[in-house]
Amino acid sequence: MTSNDTWHQTACILCSINCGVEVKLDGPTIARVRGDKANPASEGYTCEKALRLDHYQNGAHRLTTPLRRRDDGTFEPIDWDTAIAEIAQRFGEVIDEHGGESILFYGGGGQGNHLGGGYGGATRSALGIRYTSNALAQEKTGEFWVDGQLFGRSRCHTAGDYEHAEVAVFWGKNPWQSHGFPQARRVLKEIANDPDRTLIVVDPRRSESADLADIHVRPAPGGDAHLLAALLAVLVRDGLIADRWLDEHARGLDELLAHIATVDIAESCAKAGVELAIVEQVAHRIGTATRGVSIFEDLGIQQAPHSTLNSYLEKLVVLLTGNFGVPGGMNLHSRFASLGGGGGGGGDRRGGEPMTPTGGHRLVTGLVPCNVIPDEILTDHPKRFRALLVESGNPVHSLADSQRMREALRALDLVVVIDVAMTETAREADYVLPAASQFEKWECTFFNLEFPRNCFQLRRPVFAPREGTLPEAEIHARLCRALGAYNDDDLAPLRTAAAAGRAAFRDAFLAFGGQRPDLSKLVAIVLYETLGPTLRTSDGVDAAGAAAVWGLSQICAMTEGPSVRRAGIGDGHDDADLGDALFDAIIANPSGVVFTLDDYDETWRRMATPDQRVQLAIPLLLDEFDRLATEPAPAGSDAEFPLVLSAGERRSSTANTIFRDPAWRKKDASGALRISPADAAACGLVDGDRARVTTRRGSAVAVVELSDMMRVGHISLPNGFGLGVDGTSDGPGVAPNELTSSDDRDWYAGTPHHKHVRARVEAVS
Template identity: 30%
Template sequence: MQTQKVTFCRICEAHCGLVATVEDDRLLQLRPDPEHPLSRGFTCPKGIAMADVQNDPDRVLHPLRRTASGDFEQVSWDEALDDIATRLARVYDDHGGRSIGWYFGNPTAFSYSHVLWLQGLIMALGLEHVYSAGSQDVNNRFVASTLLYGHAASVPVPDLARTDLLLMIGANPVVSHGSLVSAPRMKEDLRAITARGGRVVVVDPRRTETAALFEHVPVRPDGDAWLLLSLLHVIFAEGLADEAAIRAQSTGVDALRDAAASYSPEMTASRTGLEPDEVRQLARDLATAGSAAVYGRTGSCLGNHGTLVSYLMDALALVTGNLDREGGNLFGRNPLPLERVGELAGVLSYDRRRSRVGGFPDILGTWPAAVMAKEIRQPGAGQLRALFVSAGNPVLSVPNGPELASALGELDLLVSLDLYVNETNKHADYVLPTTTWLEREDVPVASLSLYTVPFIHFTEATVAPYGEARPEWRIIDDLCDRMGITPFAPTRLLSPGPVPATVGRAAGRALTAVRRRLPRLTPERVLDLALRAGSVGRGVPRLTLARLRRHPHGLVLGTGLSGGRLGEVAKGGRVRLDAPVILEELSRLGAARGADEEFPLQLIGLRELRSHNSWMHNAPTLMKGRNRRHGMRINPKDAADAGVAEGQPCRVRSAYGEIEVPAMLTDEVREGTIAIPHGWGHQGGWTTANRAGGANVNLLASTDPDDLEKLAGMAVLNGIPVRVSPA
């Protein structure tokens, strides 16, 4: 008998509503949910194609163990977990928690239970080697928020419903559907701005799908910091700044004013590639608009100065009077006390400790994934010896994948929790099968403060786990049981003597024995407690899990965001505009090198509508079509200069590596720029993805600590100097 079950997508931050058709606990189909209050019958192709992933014959459904020949054999959960626990305990006893690491990919952010129990393990073992896909994505946004507001989680979102002018830098929400802002019908929201007489201005080296619909400012790759400083220069020099807002909301504006004074549009023209008059007019338009919002995403994050760019975007909103103001950039309210608990637990940290390699500050408890291989190979105290990878594929997503793949073989233990045998975990000792998001309950915890309309959504599991798949939290919990440790209970606090590992684990076993006699702590229990302790604002009944269950399509918590919250989200109620590390970064910006004759073009990334990082290229629905191929977008003039033609295989070389891709001639990229999508070049255990071919564009990027973005340790994936020639 077929049934219809309501759920929501957990591929990106839009979280569109879905309806699943299920028969005999098997998923037959996914379709948009017309009753979802925000997405209202919309979802993108990736959400529908999740049915392919759910039913994929290549999916891992049983625990796998590597054999002596390098193949995998199926084993039982008890065999796998017993051996993993024994080997992990040996590493812990010999070298301590500082020698154990965990890498988690983007899907982790869309599973509250995964994140919660991973944090429990980190606290229990005292892990320091924690890495995430954030260092190839968004970490510098959290650094900028820490420097500006004193809180990493204070991230303003554009007030799409009321703004008169939206300035987007390096964002393509028509394809990505928005990130660090949750607005399921983003394309419709953007069109509504222009329909009411407003403007949408897209700053990007490529005429993206979003830029093609609105106004396009074709900045040079990695020129965003110079452009933003020039906009501030004009606003200050022409007396266009909102001095009342500056006095009320900030400290240290004189340092920013002095810094911007050196960056006139004429001075920065060679960096931005823009006419000075165009930059001046944009600055005037921003300052004089009835309201204006500034928004940036990965295109603005992945250059050499991504933290500075995020910092300057918020500063631009502030000095034009548009920060914490309706129609500008607003701060959402999380109905869960995540920020409060995160601060107390030390999770929302910045620069609490430094990596051994490169001396990079931690960001939300994580270090740059680009140094992971070097942390495995560099001997000494704290050397990375055992690694877990969950919902991630760093061999494809981190620069210099071959370096990491080689280093993984030197670990004492490598364990993966995933849906597939991918390019990373094909090197693992064990691959443990995890549930898809259709097989677990969930709340979009990480996005609750980023909705443009206050909203919360709980979903039950749509189908039972296929095969022997288990949710990540349960795998972690079972592993802790076997090791005699308790999630969230720091082992080192139980063992303050000179032999913390042995004494601590003995104490942990005693605590575990007590825990087994008590009702099992589960993520749902924690979630219900957090809901009851949270705040939803005036006039809204307190949330409970039972109440959310009564609203399967989600629950709207307000009509829109409001201003006047800066006093709650910024320490001391003011924005700091003169952080010393930002002033140091400005000095590095002034010393940045110019054009490189050996590598005359600049590479930027590219997100495709039917790709999602590196894990959805095995879905036939997304990979069908004659033109579904990997390629390099290049301007016809640059192609002629390089001697390459449409469809011709090309060699793309940087100072760090080279790849081969076919040329796709188009004027959507400005001269001097090439664009190549990431996430391709599969060589794992997935049939369709391997057959698709393509190349791993991150082979052109560097893992040298001197080449990483300084303040956040971000991999530099935009603005890479390259040379193109016929293959």
């Protein structure tokens, strides 16, 4: 497994795209990295960040023993048996006194490590956890909820076909740096270089993607809802909507058009800070395209004012022009596994909607909105959260208002963190359990969001787990046993069946669900304990850690059967064997497989509305849409904080926060505050000066970079700074969430306004 002369297939784990890479090792070091041409999604493509993966694998942040907090706040190393026994006992005490619903689960994986979270479902069930949250609940839940309203279920998520679209629109999105779809830079350049195709970027910043664009629309920060309202109104006014398509595939059109008819286009453009002429140009380019329009909306509008409304209006642009369920347009993609909430039964139900236990905040798509987590702890309500289990997540650093999140964690009876690193959250924990790295175990991502061709890669371990660490599958198995969730006698029938072969195991496993419904809730760990020991690759590598993928393959074969077969999997197998055929294909192809190949009818088959039509009118959001007319212009409306800070910009010098060692950066070492030359001059600043950024929540000092990327009135700080290798915030740069506030959030989904934080800037002598 660790031969230095061998190229090992794995993936980059620094963004959700997980480009396939091959690595060569030098002892415990990742010595060389190159794109993996055999990876069916990335086909050899990478950006420059993948070359630096050893900063994650061998950074000083790695933990190598379980830790227990002492009374004085320092940590002491303890052995695994002690840690597991004490954690089980402490959780048991919380459950006895307050019930499993008083325990919040946060995380379950970052951008490349979702398999551990799959096994974590067993521990959540064993603890009786009902409430879960993760980073999606500060990014995407508003969009998912809108998908649910339009298409019938929130898992009906749209994928753009940027590779083939005649018009590709990136709204609040800079794919050059934040990627978001396979081979993003290559695709952007291809569109930009094709005179018959059009690249449109909507972003207040003149980003790298905007520099390539045919049309760059530059709204005032926070003006997107007004811009979208104007765009929809122009599409209708100028007869650019797809009447016949809407007649066949949608309902609620008349109700929607009645609201759009009230839009004052000129006034909406003025509030958005854009010229009417450019809105008309965009509307006509979208409305006259014949080979598909795909739109990617991202955090620039999802973490800004009117977050959920923005998602709705953006999708209406696609739908009103008939660019849904067609080549080059938006389609509903397949899934290998769900990314959704996963709390055991959701929260309290009020008025039919699941809610948080104390504040009555909606669980949007099953998740507790990240921004209300402190509210659900820092209260004397008897149903407040009392304990927290965190796995591969860092809420103290990554969620709004780090100061208040620390305060909330300190108010809990018990905090347990499973992670590879001493993070800012781990530093607040009572127990920290060190996980093996993503290159030391079987691993995968469930960010498989493409259409018509969707890929999945099950990554083999490249190294053995570092001494003192364990893969999450083993951690959760030990926790479940210590919690008394099962014992060897419970598993004996399945172990016997597994020894008899895969077919016998499948029959026994299906029967087991009916015989032992209590254990079927622990399904991933049951598979790890029973089928796992029998799994090997063709070259003899122990594949116990892949057992959960066998279960997911069965589900995928049942739900996506025709598309799995279209991908060339399962020839000669009947439907009962399709799941095993899929699993065998996955495990035999370490560079990944195309697991589904869709035709365009598949989008309509995935629709979950009763009549398979799009439900265009969402009354709650149409009410908010109407209120735009009386809302003041977002720009320049706060004299005390006249600037808008985009907190957490993705740059070439930033990745996700699993890179904790600042040495990985080649430039922008201090995470500069970007500011327009005009704003800098007004503040008396020049390049390289130090400036204090102050928001309602806090202040921090940053080095200034004058940048004509920034629109006047708009400043930005990068993500991924302010990280210390030992979980303190003493690394270079500003930790953005020291400046954000948890109550600055979308009224419906609770998503934060990180890209629209009111701020002022002053020179520091």
